[in-house]
Amino acid sequence: MIPNTLLVALSLLLLSGCIAAESLYQILGLKKDASDADIKKAYRKLSKKYHPDINPDEAAHERFIEVSKAYEVLSDTETRTIYDRHGDAGLKQHEAQKQGGGRNPHDVFAHFFGGGGPAQEQKGPSMLTNVEVNLADMYTGRNLEFQVPRKVICTHCHGSGAESESDIHQCTQCGGQGVIVQRQQFFPGMVGNVQMTCPSCGGKGKQIRRACHLCHGNKVIDTQNTLAVHIPAGAPEGYEEIFQGEADEGVDWEAGDVIVRIRSERIEGRGEWTRKESGIMGRVTLSVAEALLGFERNLTHLDGRTISIQRKGTTQPGEVEVIEGEGMPSFGDIPQGDMYVEYSVILPVEIADDTRIKLADLFNHQISHISRDEL
Numbered sequence: 001m002i003p004n005t006l007l008v009a010l011s012l013l014l015l016s017g018c019i020a021a022e023s024l025y026q027i028l029g030l031k032k033d034a035s036d037a038d039i040k041k042a043y044r045k046l047s048k049k050y051h052p053d054i055n056p057d058e059a060a061h062e063r064f065i066e067v068s069k070a071y072e073v074l075s076d077t078e079t080r081t082i083y084d085r086h087g088d089a090g091l092k093q094h095e096a097q098k099q100g101g102g103r104n105p106h107d108v109f110a111h112f113f114g115g116g117g118p119a120q121e122q123k124g125p126s127m128l129t130n131v132e133v134n135l136a137d138m139y140t141g142r143n144l145e146f147q148v149p150r151k152v153i154c155t156h157c158h159g160s161g162a163e164s165e166s167d168i169h170q171c172t173q174c175g176g177q178g179v180i181v182q183r184q185q186f187f188p189g190m191v192g193n194v195q196m197t198c199p200s201c202g203g204k205g206k207q208i209r210r211a212c213h214l215c216h217g218n219k220v221i222d223t224q225n226t227l228a229v230h231i232p233a234g235a236p237e238g239y240e241e242i243f244q245g246e247a248d249e250g251v252d253w254e255a256g257d258v259i260v261r262i263r264s265e266r267i268e269g270r271g272e273w274t275r276k277e278s279g280i281m282g283r284v285t286l287s288v289a290e291a292l293l294g295f296e297r298n299l300t301h302l303d304g305r306t307i308s309i310q311r312k313g314t315t316q317p318g319e320v321e322v323i324e325g326e327g328m329p330s331f332g333d334i335p336q337g338d339m340y341v342e343y344s345v346i347l348p349v350e351i352a353d354d355t356r357i358k359l360a361d362l363f364n365h366q367i368s369h370i371s372r373d374e375l
């Protein structure tokens with residue numbers, strides 16, 4: 001599941017020796033219609049990849065500078081428009097007018113990642129999904145498709161929250177700075193300036209006049225994400241499959257992971273088999289005659305095969321018979337398990353008096369409460 005942008009970026013890197021000049025979009029592995037969120041995402045990935053702290057290679061450092069430059073231009077609506085219309089030449093002219101132009105790539109990086117090092121990448125929350133399946137599915141293995149709700153960046157506003165570009169205005173309260181400075185009296189005679197996040201725009205420096213009709217300004221929309229899980233045969237309880245980057249998308253983070261955790265259904269009294277680690281447990285109920293004289297039973301295994309049990313002798317209530325190699329299949333380091341069949345014996349609720357006599361004779365048993373004459 002390598003994102004396309006990364007693939008493009010990788011192939012561009014391989015080719016960069018023979019390409020005359022890459023566009024700023026190509027440097028970030030993007031097309032011209034990339035959204036703000038795409039640009040952020042590409043910069044987040046690539047700047048980390050080439051950051052000198054991670055990649056000490058000289059070529060990587062040069063790439064880091066290029067990536068930072070591309071991001072700086074394309075993340076700003078004004079410079080992006082200039083670049084789109086007039087290309088490199090237009091950009092140079094604009095920078096010359098502004099004097100200096102171009103920030104230190106490390107400042108761009110620090111600004112983007114909130115001043116921390118490359119390790120402090122913002123990742124969105126991960127999502128844990130518990131899925132219960134039949135024990136039979138864990139015995140035989142199964143592919144399972146299901147849907148989970150997922151928020152994705154709005155397809156109309158690409159995460160700006162505004163109906164159109166022209167609906168985004170500079171915040172009037174803070175003048176686009178995102179912060180306001182207030183005079184405050186700390187104690188009598190001492191007054192100072194307190195800098196605070198602009199309450200009007202929440203620190204963004206922008207205000208939206210008309211909210212996006214699709215996401216209502218939320219920047220993300222609700223969708224259903226289809227996940228295909230492969231449950232391997234013999235998977236242990238709590239087996240996890242991790243879908244990287246498939247959790248909710250957000251404007252300020254890279255999507256977290258969806259963790260799918262598999263368990264067998266825990267519905268009491270359903271199905272004749274239960275599981276204990278790699279063992280499979282079943283119960284067989286015998287009549288008194290069967291417990292004393294022997295029996296034959298056909299049990300249906302989880303995969304539908306018949307397991308035949310035969311006994312000629314007696315069986316104690318609570319006795320457990322081990323049928324080797326008929327437990328869960330081996331999985332990784334976990335060896336193949338065994339099957340455990342526990343016997344219980346049902347006694348008759350009532351016995352007719354004549355039967356009692358017969359049984360007493362048979363077992364040479366004294367019946368104390370009832371004399372034979374009474375019968």
Ligand SMILES: *[C@@H]1O[C@H](CO)[C@@H](O)[C@H](O)[C@H]1NC(C)=O
Nearest residue numbers: 295296297298299306307308
């Ligand atoms: C068990 O299955 C075998 C083979 O299918 C059959 O011959 C036998 O009669 C069955 N026994 C019982 C107790 O159902």
Ligand SMILES: [Zn+2]
Nearest residue numbers: 154157212215
């Ligand atoms: Zn929207």
Ligand SMILES: [Zn+2]
Nearest residue numbers: 171174198201
């Ligand atoms: Zn503001």
